[in-house]
Amino acid sequence: MQPKKKTLRPIVTGSSVLGIKYKDGVILASDTLGSYGSLARFRDIRRIVPITKHTVIGGTGEFSDFQEITKILRQKIIENQELVESGKEEDELLPSEIHSYLSRVLYGRRNKFNPLWNDVVVAGFEKGKVHMGTVDLWGSYFEDDIIATGYGTYFALPLMRKAYKKDMERDKALEVLRDCLTVLFYRDCRTINRYVFAEITKEGVNITDPVEIETKWEIADWQEGKL
Amino acid sequence: MQKGGFNFDLYQRNVELIEKNNYKVPKTTKTGTTIVGVVFSDGVVLGADTRATSGPIVADPNCEKIHRISDYIWCAGAGTAADTENTTGMISLQLELLSLSTGRSPRVRTALTLLKNFLFRYHGYISAALVLGGVDFTGPHLHMIHPHGSTSTLPYISMGSGSLAAMAVLETGYNSKMGEEDAKSLVHQAILSGILNDLGSGGNVDLCVIKHKSMEFFRNIDTTNSKRKFRKKLPYMFKSGSTKILEKQIKEKMEKMEIVNEKESQIEELEEL
Numbered sequence: 462m463q464p465k466k467k468t469l470r471p472i473v474t475g476s477s478v479l480g481i482k483y484k485d486g487v488i489l490a491s492d493t494l495g496s497y498g499s500l501a502r503f504r505d506i507r508r509i510v511p512i513t514k515h516t517v518i519g520g521t522g523e524f525s526d527f528q529e530i531t532k533i534l535r536q537k538i539i540e541n542q543e544l545v546e547s548g549k550e551e552d553e554l555l556p557s558e559i560h561s562y563l564s565r566v567l568y569g570r571r572n573k574f575n576p577l578w579n580d581v582v583v584a585g586f587e588k589g590k591v592h593m594g595t596v597d598l599w600g601s602y603f604e605d606d607i608i609a610t611g612y613g614t615y616f617a618l619p620l621m622r623k624a625y626k627k628d629m630e631r632d633k634a635l636e637v638l639r640d641c642l643t644v645l646f647y648r649d650c651r652t653i654n655r656y657v658f659a660e661i662t663k664e665g666v667n668i669t670d671p672v673e674i675e676t677k678w679e680i681a682d683w684q685e686g687k688l
Numbered sequence: 689m690q691k692g693g694f695n696f697d698l699y700q701r702n703v704e705l706i707e708k709n710n711y712k713v714p715k716t717t718k719t720g721t722t723i724v725g726v727v728f729s730d731g732v733v734l735g736a737d738t739r740a741t742s743g744p745i746v747a748d749p750n751c752e753k754i755h756r757i758s759d760y761i762w763c764a765g766a767g768t769a770a771d772t773e774n775t776t777g778m779i780s781l782q783l784e785l786l787s788l789s790t791g792r793s794p795r796v797r798t799a800l801t802l803l804k805n806f807l808f809r810y811h812g813y814i815s816a817a818l819v820l821g822g823v824d825f826t827g828p829h830l831h832m833i834h835p836h837g838s839t840s841t842l843p844y845i846s847m848g849s850g851s852l853a854a855m856a857v858l859e860t861g862y863n864s865k866m867g868e869e870d871a872k873s874l875v876h877q878a879i880l881s882g883i884l885n886d887l888g889s890g891g892n893v894d895l896c897v898i899k900h901k902s903m904e905f906f907r908n909i910d911t912t913n914s915k916r917k918f919r920k921k922l923p924y925m926f927k928s929g930s931t932k933i934l935e936k937q938i939k940e941k942m943e944k945m946e947i948v949n950e951k952e953s954q955i956e957e958l959e960e961l
Contacts, residue, residue: 615852619885620860623877644859648852679864683727683843685829 467575471523473497475508476651477613478519478582479641480593481621482606483634486662487584487591489517490638492646493671494653495524501653509659511666513538516556516585517659518563521610522598523578530577533566534559556585556592560602568600580610586661609641612649617641639674646676694813715743716768716815720888722850723753723764724878725819726862727843728871731828731899732821735875736764737850737883738891738908746890749914752907754896758783758794760903761822762896763803766848767815767835775816779803796822796829800839808837817847823898850882850889857881872897876910883913 478491495503508527509519512534520527537554544550554562560583570576576598584593594604607621624637638658646652654676659668705711724735736753739746754764755776761783765772779802787794800820807814818833832845844862846854857878866874875895882889893910896903 612852616856619853619881620856622885623857623881640860641856644856647859648855680843680862683864685827685841 467573468523468526468578471526471578473502473524474651475506475521475524475527475611476649477609477611477617477645478508478521478580479610479613479617479621479638480519480582480584480608481625481634481638482591482593483631484628485631486586486660487593488631488634488638488661489519489582489584489659490642490656491519492642492652493655493657494651496651499650504653504655505671507657507668509657509668511659511668512559513553513556513585514665515587515661516554516559516583517661517666517668518559519582519584519610519659521580526577526579527581530563530566530579530581534563537562555587556583557587559583559585560592560594560596560604564596564600564602567596567598571598571600582608582610584608584659584661586663586665589663591661612645612651613641616644616648620644643674643676646674694810716770720850720886720890721753721766721848722854722879722882722886722889723766723819723847724854724858724875724882725764725821725830725832725845726858726866726871726875727821727828727830728866728868730868731823731897731902732830733868733871733875734762734764734819734821734896734898735879736894737879737889738894739883739889740769741888749891750908751891752894754894754905756780757799757820757822758787760824760898760901761794761796761799761820762898762903763799763821764819764847764896766817766819771814771816772818775803775806775814776818779806793825795824795826796820796831797826800829800831800833803833804837804839807833807835812836819845819847821896821898823900828898846878846882848882848889850886853881853885854878868897868899880910 473495475495476492478489480487480489489509491508493505494501495506506524509517510531511517541550541554545552563581563583567577578598580595580597582595593608595608595610596602607625609617620641621637642656646654654673655671656674657669657671706713720739720741722737726733734754738750740748740751754762757763757776757780763776765776779799782802783794783799803818807816812835815835817835820833821830830845832840832847844858846858861874872895876893879893891914892908895906895909
């Protein structure tokens with residue numbers, strides 16, 4: 462009997478990735494934790510990485526598969542570069558093209574019952590507009606102005622849906638993301654209080670160093686029965 | 689001899705019915721649900737949506753999920769509708785009797801103990817997840833009760849399938865110095881978040897504000913989610929006299945009765961026996 466040579470279950474996992482469009486571009490956010498089941502094993506990993514000058518991907522789920530996806534996409538960029546240089550292609554790959562290509566890769570893997578166990582957010586700037594969407598381990602392709610993966614869909618999406626307005630200010634967008642990340646830290650066990658923000662505008666990609674966000678613990682002082 | 693608890697005598701038969709006879713197990717009506725409770729400076733506010741589901745179908749678009757345990761102790765319930773209604777109903781009766789026999793007004797923690805002891809005996813098979821809130825002579829109280837019988841005491845609580853969406857709103861909006869209007873608004877927003885983002889919740893928003901010796905029930909305080917766009921303009925009630933009477937027949941209902949001697953002697957026989 463042949464041994465099983467496919468993904469059975471995710472081992473080292475990343476939690477939610479959030480994304481929100483604003484006036485001048487888009488901001489993605491995630492924490493920097495790679496969980497090993499219930500162990501907070503890798504406390505400084507990058508789950509949001511740049512692919513081209515104008516595109517960024519963020520990954521939830523199995524971290525090794527996310528690293529594989531990064532490799533696959535960067536390889537595709539190099540191939541495309543060669544074609545551009547030899548005059549066969551116009552320009553560097555657009556975010557929507559990367560998104561579309563990734564969805565075909567993931568769908569192909571799911572059909573072979575050997576998925577790359579991820580929920581990937583693809584975001585970037587093309588033709589003066591922001592493109593943002595997700596692809597998941599089943600190959601489902603989806604585009605929207607507000608994105609959340611993992612537990613973020615249950616906790617962050619309701620808050621983002623309430624707060625989102627087309628062409629909102631950068632500060633407001635950051636405030637919404639910080640509120641959502643805080644709620645996720647309170648209620649999702651597989652998170653830590655250390656976050657990375659990735660901002661994409663027409664100028665390009667800017668991924669911050671990890672920061673900590675303040676949390677409120679005043680309910681520790683609350684006593685039952687006291688008016 | 690087994691006393692109390694569930695009787696599992698028919699378990700074998702049920703397993704066979706499902707496996708061999710293709711018996712279709714009837715779906716329980718669940719209250720998909722978003723229920724919420726918040727403590728504020730003068731008391732507690734309870735909130736609930738109004739959708740009852742049977743699988744993917746909405747069984748009741750406007751059911752009442754906030755149940756009365758006593759005048760100033762109310763309980764919102766998620767899980768199987770029959771379980772929440774009957775459990776809260778039973779404990780309400782027990783609490784009333786207890787309060788009469790002790791001569792004291794009921795306490796929230798008494799209702800809590802009665803509920804948790806009852807649910808624990810059934811080891812989670814009674815699927816009732818409750819948010820119990822009230823104001824008694826010891827102050828305002830808010831508790832959450834899980835189907836297995838565990839309880840928590842917290843300043844803000846959400847339960848049901850929409851609890852995550854509601855909790856996100858509560859975590860960002862709660863502060864310990866809230867007044868009545870702030871608390872009502874927070875609960876309202878939390879329930880709305882559940883209704884809009886959770887498919888198991890829907891319908892209208894119900895609110896219940898309990899303060900010292902005062903209870904206000906806002907049934908369907910928000911109906912924006914159930915305003916149907918196209919409604920039949922005319923009502924279904926017709927004025928009396930709208931239907932033309934073609935024929936009238938009046939019959940006597942009963943013929944006049946005569947008392948006969950035979951029947952009297954029969955009665956006497958019976959009396960002898």
